[in-house]
Amino acid sequence: MKRLLLGAVCAFSLTVGTAVQGGVQAADEITVAALTFVSSSPLFIAQERGYYEEEGLDVSFEFFRAAQPVAVAIASGDADFGVTAFTAGFYNLAANGSLKVIGAQSREEPGFEFSAYLASNAAWEDGLKAPEDLPGHELGITQRGSSFHLMLGLLAEELEFDVDAVKLTTLEAVPNMMSAVSTDQVDAVILPGWLARRIEGEDGGRIIGWVHDYTPYQLGGLFTSSDNVEERRDVVERFVRAYQRGAADYAEAFHQFDEEGNRVFGEEAEALIPIIQQYTDATPDAIKASASYIDPEGALDVGSVYQQVEWLQEQGLVAAQADPASFIDLSFIDSHFNLPE
Amino acid sequence: MAEAVRELKFRGGGFAPGRKRWTALVFFALVLGIWQLAGSRGWVSPLFLPSPLAIFEALRAEAISGNLWIHLTASLQRIGLGWVLGTLAGLALGLAMGLFTLARSVGLPLVSAFFPIPKIALLPLFILWFGIGEASKLVTIGMGVFFPTVVAAYSGVDTVPRNLVRMAQSFSLPYSAIVWKVVLPGAMATIVAGFRITVSLALILVVAAEMIGAEYGLGAFIISAGHLMMTDRLLGGVVCLSILGLLAGTGITLLERRLLHWR
Amino acid sequence: MQVIAEAIGHDYGPLPVLENVDLAVREGEVLAIIGPSGCGKSTLLSILGGLLQPSRGRVLLKGQPQADCLNPLTFVFQDFALLPWRSVAGNVELVLEHHRLGSAERRRRVADALARTGLSDFAAALPKQLSGGMRQRVGIARALAVRPAVLLLDEPLSALDAQTRELLLEDFESLWVRERTTAIYVTHNLSEALRLADRVAVFSRRPGRLKELVEIPLPRGQRSGAQAQVELAALHDRLWGLIRAEAQSAVTELEHG
Numbered sequence: 001m002k003r004l005l006l007g008a009v010c011a012f013s014l015t016v017g018t019a020v021q022g023g024v025q026a027a028d029e030i031t032v033a034a035l036t037f038v039s040s041s042p043l044f045i046a047q048e049r050g051y052y053e054e055e056g057l058d059v060s061f062e063f064f065r066a067a068q069p070v071a072v073a074i075a076s077g078d079a080d081f082g083v084t085a086f087t088a089g090f091y092n093l094a095a096n097g098s099l100k101v102i103g104a105q106s107r108e109e110p111g112f113e114f115s116a117y118l119a120s121n122a123a124w125e126d127g128l129k130a131p132e133d134l135p136g137h138e139l140g141i142t143q144r145g146s147s148f149h150l151m152l153g154l155l156a157e158e159l160e161f162d163v164d165a166v167k168l169t170t171l172e173a174v175p176n177m178m179s180a181v182s183t184d185q186v187d188a189v190i191l192p193g194w195l196a197r198r199i200e201g202e203d204g205g206r207i208i209g210w211v212h213d214y215t216p217y218q219l220g221g222l223f224t225s226s227d228n229v230e231e232r233r234d235v236v237e238r239f240v241r242a243y244q245r246g247a248a249d250y251a252e253a254f255h256q257f258d259e260e261g262n263r264v265f266g267e268e269a270e271a272l273i274p275i276i277q278q279y280t281d282a283t284p285d286a287i288k289a290s291a292s293y294i295d296p297e298g299a300l301d302v303g304s305v306y307q308q309v310e311w312l313q314e315q316g317l318v319a320a321q322a323d324p325a326s327f328i329d330l331s332f333i334d335s336h337f338n339l340p341e
Numbered sequence: 342m343a344e345a346v347r348e349l350k351f352r353g354g355g356f357a358p359g360r361k362r363w364t365a366l367v368f369f370a371l372v373l374g375i376w377q378l379a380g381s382r383g384w385v386s387p388l389f390l391p392s393p394l395a396i397f398e399a400l401r402a403e404a405i406s407g408n409l410w411i412h413l414t415a416s417l418q419r420i421g422l423g424w425v426l427g428t429l430a431g432l433a434l435g436l437a438m439g440l441f442t443l444a445r446s447v448g449l450p451l452v453s454a455f456f457p458i459p460k461i462a463l464l465p466l467f468i469l470w471f472g473i474g475e476a477s478k479l480v481t482i483g484m485g486v487f488f489p490t491v492v493a494a495y496s497g498v499d500t501v502p503r504n505l506v507r508m509a510q511s512f513s514l515p516y517s518a519i520v521w522k523v524v525l526p527g528a529m530a531t532i533v534a535g536f537r538i539t540v541s542l543a544l545i546l547v548v549a550a551e552m553i554g555a556e557y558g559l560g561a562f563i564i565s566a567g568h569l570m571m572t573d574r575l576l577g578g579v580v581c582l583s584i585l586g587l588l589a590g591t592g593i594t595l596l597e598r599r600l601l602h603w604r
Numbered sequence: 605m606q607v608i609a610e611a612i613g614h615d616y617g618p619l620p621v622l623e624n625v626d627l628a629v630r631e632g633e634v635l636a637i638i639g640p641s642g643c644g645k646s647t648l649l650s651i652l653g654g655l656l657q658p659s660r661g662r663v664l665l666k667g668q669p670q671a672d673c674l675n676p677l678t679f680v681f682q683d684f685a686l687l688p689w690r691s692v693a694g695n696v697e698l699v700l701e702h703h704r705l706g707s708a709e710r711r712r713r714v715a716d717a718l719a720r721t722g723l724s725d726f727a728a729a730l731p732k733q734l735s736g737g738m739r740q741r742v743g744i745a746r747a748l749a750v751r752p753a754v755l756l757l758d759e760p761l762s763a764l765d766a767q768t769r770e771l772l773l774e775d776f777e778s779l780w781v782r783e784r785t786t787a788i789y790v791t792h793n794l795s796e797a798l799r800l801a802d803r804v805a806v807f808s809r810r811p812g813r814l815k816e817l818v819e820i821p822l823p824r825g826q827r828s829g830a831q832a833q834v835e836l837a838a839l840h841d842r843l844w845g846l847i848r849a850e851a852q853s854a855v856t857e858l859e860h861g
């Protein structure tokens with residue numbers, strides 16, 4: 001129904017577009033599906049600073065509470081562009097052929113504290129002092145195939161331990177993970193750093209390491225529907241350009257360090273924070289604490305995606321026929337790196 | 342002149358729906374056929390609506406790997422135990438409310454206040470109280486079963502004709518005998534009708550209960566499949582739940598025939 | 605055993621239903637209670653049977669019931685009050701189960717009660733399979749099984765059709781001819797009272813008072829002869845006069861507020 005409506009609107013704007021031919025060319029209307037997370041900031045910056053407009057795009061946002069629906073909205077054609085984290089569910093959807101990854105979202109980058117391994121107090125007392133000690137312990141995750149599960153898998157590959165030696169407990173949502181670890185019901189969790197810090201501050205657990213120190217990897221991506229890539233290539237190109245400008249602004253503002261290697265947030269950051277706040281409802285401190293690394297050109301760590309898919313396939317969580325080559329489209333951004341040969 | 346003779350027109354039909362086995366089967370077959378056709382002809386994407394065959398295949402793969410049975414037994418244990426616990430507790434409070442003024446005065450507002458709370462919303466609390474192990478799952482299912490059972494039990498007691506109780510009293514039957522031989526059997530029809538609802542509720546709630554901390558179970562299977570976007574497995578799990586629902590319904594019908602043969 | 609009502613009065617909330625009823629039921633007699641509808645007959649019977657606490661006055665019991673009596677004051681209900689999930693035998697057994705009887709004695713009592721009410725062939729039947737008359741016979745069998753000292757019957761035949769009523773009436777008649785079980789028999793029907801009762805208590809309209817106690821001097825079972833009929837007709841007229849006055853004023857009261 002909604003799609004029909006959308007179609008009707010498109011058809012209508014098309015006729016209007018032809019009618020006013022000769023005047024100002026009507027902007028292409030597109031819908032962006034997003035989460036109200038700081039990691040989606042380039043999308044918001046591009047909107048507020050008029051980068052979309054300059055590309056002749058009329059962008060409206062559709063906000064979701066969870067990552068899955070964002071991907072589904074793109075696959076079903078209800079939205080044109082989306083940004084979320086990579087999960088097994090995402091890859092299964094992508095393997096289906098309906099969407100294409102065209103750029104990068106956040107990445108776990110050395111020096112940028114983003115996700116933390118957090119041990120419960122009891123487990124810490126018992127000797128869980130580092131990610132290396134995880135085998136033989138129970139790890140709380142949201143779901144099989146989630147980012148957290150993926151992080152564990154990458155860690156197991158990096159440290160060469162048997163991932164089955166870590167007992168998994170699915171807890172559905174991050175708040176449940178937080179309450180489970182702080183009541184010693186699981187030995188450890190992997191949490192967004194600022195939440196891990198908060199729990200540690202309340203004496204509810206101990207941070208035993210950071211993901212970026214062990215397994216830097218591509219957290220998520222920018223994607224669009226295969227139909228868009230095929231039929232509205234020029235719209236996609238324009239959108240990617242605007243997104244890259246947003247990403248560059250973000251990187252400029254949030255990727256700064258002082259001489260001692262501590263992150264600093266200068267004028268640029270202060271200028272962007274109100275924009276991000278407007279969409280995420282987070283406090284300036286929370287924004288700074290959760291400002292992850294986003295590639296300034298939106299470039300993907302392509303090898304990382306291949307590695308993720310492979311591991312998830314080994315676990316039986318992603319369909320065997322899923323082929324990253326078929327759902328990553330490298331043609332919109334030149335600087336993608338770590339390309340598999 | 343002879344009066345015209347007409348046959349009387351029958352006007353007493355309808356309002357007595359019966360059941361025909363074959364119509365249901367034919368209808369099901371037709372729906373499945375169209376569904377399968379839509380899938381194999383590519384009218385709908387297999388991701389959005391997997392075809393019946395794909396669902397069957399997904400289930401078969403699980404069955405062959407042996408996982409299906411592990412999921413089934415895990416869930417059946419939770420459903421069974423949770424249902425029994427919720428039912429026993431519900432019957433106890435419901436019957437007490439049917440019999441005693443104090444229990445009724447306390448119980449009625451209690452039920453009204455707590456019945457509408459979605460147990461799923463309380464799940465994080467249950468986890469804090471009962472942990473992420475089996476206890477919180479049993480509580481989730483048990484709580485869902487408890488309240489409708491309370492309502493069924495006490496309204497069941499209310500439907501027991503007063504004159505039967507008076508009769509029993511007039512023959513000096515002891516209190517316990519009146520409860521066991523008059524009140525309980527008299528309330529049984531309503532209670533068993535309640536079972537029909539609570540068994541379905543238990544099946545619904547097992548999905549919520551297994552959302553958290555469940556390695557195995559139909560609910561865990563369904564939720565995980567949803568997160569993984571494996572819609573054929575998702576619907577496969579749902580089909581399993583439906584079949585369990587059908588079986589449970591049949592079981593209740595048999596129970597009704599046994600317990601309420603006198604009706 | 606004798607049942608004596610002493611200055612019984614009863615109110616349902618603000619509604620006075622019985623006023624100052626003094627009534628002594630003699631051992632072995634059948635006492636019929638008649639009166640206009642709503643005058644408190646059922647209420648009185650419940651009080652006499654210990655199912656209702658009277659607002660005023662008290663009920664006294666004099667003498668001991670016979671040795672094999674399990675339930676001295678035993679009701680037969682207008683609506684039979686049978687458990688629909690129990691068979692005929694089961695319904696009779698229900699009232700014996702809590703007594704310490706050997707199972708042989710219990711079975712004997714059930715069989716005996718069913719035999720006396722002509723239900724032996726229907727022991728296994730469920731109430732829903734029986735006609736109304738047979739259901740009331742189960743009610744009577746159940747009452748007989750406990751060997752009551754006093755039977756309390758609240759319009760036991762009024763839910764039945766005329767023929768069935770006649771048949772059961774004959775049963776009652778022969779029952780009370782054979783054994784002299786004390787009985788209080790509430791009825792609307794004058795001819796029932798005249799066939800069965802030794803005395804007829806006529807009640808006024810609500811609040812019910814004992815208006816008159818009429819003796820029927822003819823022995824039960826000898827009331828069908830021509831001479832008896834004449835006497836009974838006279839009694840009938842007298843009783844009818846009493847009730848009609850009450851019933852009429854009850855109706856008038858209703859009509860004029």
Ligand SMILES: Nc1ncnc2c1ncn2[C@@H]1O[C@H](COP(=O)(O)OP(=O)(O)OP(=O)(O)O)[C@@H](O)[C@H]1O
Binds near residue numbers: 619621645
């Ligand atoms: N439980 C009760 N609460 C309040 N009022 C009652 C109750 N039972 C009976 N009454 C009222 O008390 C009055 C006497 O009732 P009762 O049943 O004793 O009359 P009755 O003489 O047996 O009448 P009937 O001939 O119709 O059976 C009636 O007006 C009735 O409405």
Ligand SMILES: [Mg+2]
Binds near residue numbers: 645646647
């Ligand atoms: Mg009455």
